Amino acid sequence: MNRFGSLMGAVVLLLTLAGCVNQHAEVLTYRGVVDAGLSRPPTYESGQPLSLERAIQLANQDNEQIALSGENYLQALIDKNRAVADFLPTVSFQPGFTIEQQPAIGTNPPIPATAGQIQSAAKSGGYIVSGDTWHSIDAPVVGVMNLTPSSFANLETANQVIEQRKQLILDAQATVLLNVAQTYYQVLLSEQQVRVLRESVDVDEARLRDVNGRYANHLALALEVSQTEAQAAATRAELTQAENDVRNGRRTLAFLINTPAVDGPLSDDLRVPDQLPDVDQFRQTAGVTRQDLLAADAAVRAAKSSVDAAIAEYYPTVSLNVAGFLFRQYFSEASKWDAILSANLPIFSAGIIEADVRDAWSRLRQAALVQSMLRRQIDEDVQSSYDNLESTQKKLTDLALEVKAAADARQQSEQLLNNGLAIPLDVLVAQDTLLNAQLVYSSAEFDREVFYLDLLRVTGQLTPAAADHWRPGNAATRPY
Numbered sequence: 001m002n003r004f005g006s007l008m009g010a011v012v013l014l015l016t017l018a019g020c021v022n023q024h025a026e027v028l029t030y031r032g033v034v035d036a037g038l039s040r041p042p043t044y045e046s047g048q049p050l051s052l053e054r055a056i057q058l059a060n061q062d063n064e065q066i067a068l069s070g071e072n073y074l075q076a077l078i079d080k081n082r083a084v085a086d087f088l089p090t091v092s093f094q095p096g097f098t099i100e101q102q103p104a105i106g107t108n109p110p111i112p113a114t115a116g117q118i119q120s121a122a123k124s125g126g127y128i129v130s131g132d133t134w135h136s137i138d139a140p141v142v143g144v145m146n147l148t149p150s151s152f153a154n155l156e157t158a159n160q161v162i163e164q165r166k167q168l169i170l171d172a173q174a175t176v177l178l179n180v181a182q183t184y185y186q187v188l189l190s191e192q193q194v195r196v197l198r199e200s201v202d203v204d205e206a207r208l209r210d211v212n213g214r215y216a217n218h219l220a221l222a223l224e225v226s227q228t229e230a231q232a233a234a235t236r237a238e239l240t241q242a243e244n245d246v247r248n249g250r251r252t253l254a255f256l257i258n259t260p261a262v263d264g265p266l267s268d269d270l271r272v273p274d275q276l277p278d279v280d281q282f283r284q285t286a287g288v289t290r291q292d293l294l295a296a297d298a299a300v301r302a303a304k305s306s307v308d309a310a311i312a313e314y315y316p317t318v319s320l321n322v323a324g325f326l327f328r329q330y331f332s333e334a335s336k337w338d339a340i341l342s343a344n345l346p347i348f349s350a351g352i353i354e355a356d357v358r359d360a361w362s363r364l365r366q367a368a369l370v371q372s373m374l375r376r377q378i379d380e381d382v383q384s385s386y387d388n389l390e391s392t393q394k395k396l397t398d399l400a401l402e403v404k405a406a407a408d409a410r411q412q413s414e415q416l417l418n419n420g421l422a423i424p425l426d427v428l429v430a431q432d433t434l435l436n437a438q439l440v441y442s443s444a445e446f447d448r449e450v451f452y453l454d455l456l457r458v459t460g461q462l463t464p465a466a467a468d469h470w471r472p473g474n475a476a477t478r479p480y
Contacts, residue, residue, distance in 0.1 A: 029077065030070030033166055034060060034173050036465050044257065048264045052184050055257055059180045060173060060464040062258035069172040073165040080158035086151035091143045094323075099135040128329055139327035147318040153309035160302035167295035170463075174291060177464070178457045180256045185446045187249035188266055190242055192442045196435045197239040203425075203432040204232035210425050268445075272389075272452045279386045282459050286378050289460035293378060296371040303364035310360040313353045316345040381458040389451040392444055399441040406434040 041057040044050060060066065128135055211228045214220035254262045287293065321340040328334040346353060410430040416422035456462040 026074060027067075027070075030067075030073045030169060033073065033169055034066055034070065034464075036463055038464055044259045044262070046261060046263055049267060050262055050264050051267050051269050052181060053269070055180050055184055055253065056177050057464050058257035058259065059176055063176050063256070065176055066169065066173050069165070069169040073162070073169050076158070076162045076165040080155070080162055083151070083155040083158040086146065086148060086154065089143045089145035089320075091141060093139070093326075094142050095137070095139045095327075097135065097137050099133055102129070102132045102134055136329040137327065138325060138329075140323040140325045142321065142323045144322075145320045147320075148312075149315040149317070150309040150312035153305045153312055157302045157305035157309060160298045160305060164295045164298035164302060167291045167298065170460075171291035171295060173464075174457050174460070174462045176256070177462050178453060180253070181453045182450055183249060183253045183256060184266065185268075185450050187246060187253060188268055189443055189446050190245040190249055191266075192439055193242040194239065194246060196439045197235060197242055199435050200235045200432050201232070201239055203428045204228070204235050206425050206428050208232050210423075268449070270449045270452070272393075272448055276386075276389070279383060282382050282386060282455065283379060285461065286382050286459040287375075290378055290458070291460050293371075293374055293460075296367070296374050300364070300367045300371050303360070303367040307357070307360040307364055310353070310357040313349075313356060314346060316343055318343050378458065382455070385451060385455040385458050389448060389455055392448040392451055396441065396444050396448065399437070399444055403434070403437045403441050406430070406437040410434045 038057065038060075040061055041054055044054075044058060208225075208228050211220050211225050215222065215225050250262045254260065319340075319342050321342075322337065323339070324337040325335070410427070410433070413422055413427045413430040417424065417427050453462060
């Protein structure tokens with residue numbers, strides 16, 4: 001019995017150790033996919049400048065959507081381990097205690113067994129007599145191995161699901177990064193609007209003072225005063241909305257990069273290449289690197305393997321069960337081991353296997369349809385993003401001329417003021433016109449940069465290391 005107690009203690013210890021999992025190592029399994037070899041960026045501190053590149057890297061480190069996709073990838077790896085286990089025997093320790101009533105010899109009436117007969121039973125079956133009962137303790141180590149034809153197909157399915165989940169991590173990552181970039185540039189645009197609207201408020205107030213002065217001297221109508229006052233109030237309302245947009249945008253950006261607040265200056269450090277490849281080249285790139293398309297391709301391959309696994313259910317399976325006893329009553333005289341080899345060939349399965357095969361084929365057709373639709377959708381996305389980027393670049397040419405003309409008008413108004421041919425209000429109006437032209441140009445420029453990032457996204461090239469895509473050389477020259 002001491003030997004049996006030691007074995008049970010060892011089993012309890014093994015079970016306790018088996019429940020310990022290195023959580024940090026588990027997370028690092030998918031972090032290696034999404035980090036793209038980059039080191040962890042330093043934590044953002046209040047008041048620090050925040051570049052787009054750093055914002056993207058911070059979002060990549062601490063975003064729950066990316067982590068959720070990563071856990072799905074980790075679970076696919078675990079499922080593969082289960083599939084591999086089908087090829088390996090399972091070994092378990094199965095101690096048992098048996099107690100039964102002492103059998104009678106004969107049938108009518110039952111005659112209690114004699115001591116000699118009990119001893120014979122004990123020696124052959126490993127029982128100990130206690131009153132009118134027999135009992136025994138067995139401690140076998142049991143090994144079981146199943147040879148199932150579908151195991152090979154299940155393993156291939158698991159491999160393809162792993163690839164699918166890996167690409168879905170990268171697809172979720174690209175979506176998050178694009179969202180960060182869009183929010184980043186929306187904040188920049190709102191801040192530019194705030195600067196322009198503040199200047200416009202000054203201009204409107206100057207206009208209001210001027211028209212009130214002329215009204216007091218009977219040189220302006222009350223209608224003109226009311227219209228100017230209404231315009232000033234509308235501009236102040238727009239300024240209030242723009243300031244709120246800045247606050248909301250910075251709050252959203254802080255949420256996306258998982259930091260309490262973003263209160264430092266933002267910089268427009270994205271440089272869009274002047275010359276872009278042909279749209280067909282972007283389509284070809286998307287077919288090779290677009291993550292959700294690669295995931296759809298893997299899903300089709302996984303569905304094909306599932307069909308093979310379902311068909312393999314018609315094939316025979318073989319099972320081998322071997323037990324070796326570490327402890328038995330009367331161990332020296334009892335059996336030390338036993339083995340059972342069995343085979344199973346389905347003859348009638350009540351349509352279950354047929355249903356599994358039909359279901360597998362249906363899922364394969366679904367996966368192929370998703371793949372086909374996604375390919376067409378990607379072609380459309382690439383064309384739309386390319387057209388948006390190209391048209392915005394052309395639009396910037398005309399807007400640059402508008403900014404230059406507005407700058408010339410302001411300079412001329414200043415010269416007229418110096419020569420006594422204009423009043424200060426004329427200079428303020430020209431300055432307001434120039435600021436608005438610059439705002440429209442900045443808005444179009446931000447649109448171009450977002451469209452470029454969107455083009456990288458739809459072609460599967462927007463990653464935490466994507467800064468290499470927007471550093472073609474010197475900074476772009478602005479008309480102001």
